[in-house]
Each structure stands twice: as C-alpha cells, then as structure tokens.
Amino acid sequence: LAPDLYNGEVATTIAEAKKLRSKMDRDAVRRQIAAAVDQLVASPEAGGKPIGLIGFSLGAFFAFGLLDKKPAGISALVAHYGLGGGKFVKTKAAILGHFAEDDDYVPVHEVPEFEEKLRLAGKRAAFHIYPGTRHWFCEPDRPEYDPQAAALAWERTLEFLEERLG
Numbered sequence: 484l485a486p487d488l489y490n491g492e493v494a495t496t497i498a499e500a501k502k503l504r505s506k507m508d509r510d511a512v513r514r515q516i517a518a519a520v521d522q523l524v525a526s527p528e529a530g531g532k533p534i535g536l537i538g539f540s541l542g543a544f545f546a547f548g549l550l551d552k553k554p555a556g557i558s559a560l561v562a563h564y565g566l567g568g569g570k571f572v573k574t575k576a577a578i579l580g581h582f583a584e585d586d587d588y589v590p591v592h593e594v595p596e597f598e599e600k601l602r603l604a605g606k607r608a609a610f611h612i613y614p615g616t617r618h619w620f621c622e623p624d625r626p627e628y629d630p631q632a633a634a635l636a637w638e639r640t641l642e643f644l645e646e647r648l649g
Contacts, residue, residue, distance in 0.1 A: 486519040488512050488542070504541065516545050517552060524556045533558030533648050535576075537640070540565045540588065540618065543580075550574035559647040561640050564589055564618050566597050571604040579643045580610035581636040583627075586618045611639065 488507070494500035523534055536557055538546035543565025550557060554573035562580045566589055578601060582594045594610050601608040613632040619625040621633040 484519050484523045486515050488515065488545075512545060513548065516549055520549065520553050520556050535559035535561065535644050535648050537561045537563070538565055539563045539621070543567065550576055559644060561643065563621055563636065566593060571601060571606055574606065577607040577643070577647050578609070579640065580608070581621065581639070582610060582612045583616040583618050583620050584612055584614050585616065588618050609643075611636070 489503050492503055494503050520534070520536070523529055534557060536546040536549070536559070538544070538560070540563065543562035544567040546560050546562060547565075547567025547569055550560060550571060551569050551573045554575060557574065557576045560576050560578045562578065564581065564583055564586060566580075580594070580598070582589060582591065584591055591612060594612055598608050598610040613620060613629070613636065616629045616632045617627040619627040620629040621636055622628055623630075623633070
C-alpha cells in the first residue's frame with residue numbers, strides 16, 4: 484500500500500520536488516500515513532500478520548515518526564536515505580537503513596549517531612552506508628542511481644523483511 488502524499492502531483496526535478504514539499508501539510512501527511520497503516524493492518528490480505536514500512540527519503544522521515552504512534556501495527560521499517568525524530572520508546576519494530584556515502588540531505592556522520600541512538604533505546608537497528616553513492620541511489624529514474632548498490636540494498640531489504648515478517 485503506497486499512499487499518495489502529493490495528491491496526484493508529480494515532480495520530475497529537484498526544484499519541483501522542493502516546491503511540492505514546501506506546500507505539504509505535514510500533519511495531514513502524518514494522518515494519511517497512519518490511516519494507511521490502519522487500513523493495511525485491518526485488511527484481509529494482512530490477515531493479522533505483522534507489517535513493515537519502506538520509506539525513501541522524506542517517506543523514511545515520516546515512517547520513523549510513525550513508529551511510536553503505531554507500536555502494535557508496525558514490526559519492521561526499512562529506511563532509504565532518510566532519518567526521523569522520535570523517542571522510539573513504544574515501538575518494537577526492527578529497523579534497517581540504507582544510506583549514501585555522499586548525501587546532501589543526510590550527512591553521513593549522522594547515520595551511525597542515529598543508529599546508536601536507536602540501540603541505546605533498546606531497538607534492533609542495522610544501518611548500511613554504500614560507498615561512492617549519493618542520495619536516491621536506489622531509484623532507477625535518477626542520475627544518482629547505482630545499480631550495484633541498489634541491488635545489494637534490495638537483497639538486504641528482502642532478507643530483513645523475510646526474517647522479521649516471515
């Protein structure tokens with residue numbers, strides 16, 4: 484389930500994406516994502532099984548913010564080049580992160596600091612930094628796309644989700 488956070492609008496450039504982001508009602512987006520989690524948890528397809536979130540960039544930021552708000556509903560989070568706030572007290576979700584070595588939006592020195600914050604909060608977290616990559620390295624429609632790093636990140640994601648969600 485992928486909620487449309489921009490109500491059908493699509494950005495094809497960084498400038499357009501920044502413009503869309505600047506118009507975003509963050510509280511409405513948080514409610515929309517929380518409602519999507521509720522919908523998925525209640526769906527017959529989920530059948531009461533644990534669910535996971537995958538967030539890219541700003542989506543990862545919002546996913547981190549949701550962990551303590553939906554502690555019973557989310558068992559795993561995979562974050563691609565995005566960090567977020569929270570105390571991470573209530574969540575029992577395991578967290579996997581994929582980060583670029585050279586990122587204008589998430590400085591690489593913040594990654595191990597954030598991973599340590601999660602571990603100190605008693606959370607299971609594993610973060611990977613991909614050498615020679617930039618933000619959006621997993622997205623084939625971006626010039627930053629790195630097929631080898633993206634393939635490794637996807638392999639790690641599938642292994643993590645299989646282990647955590649079955």
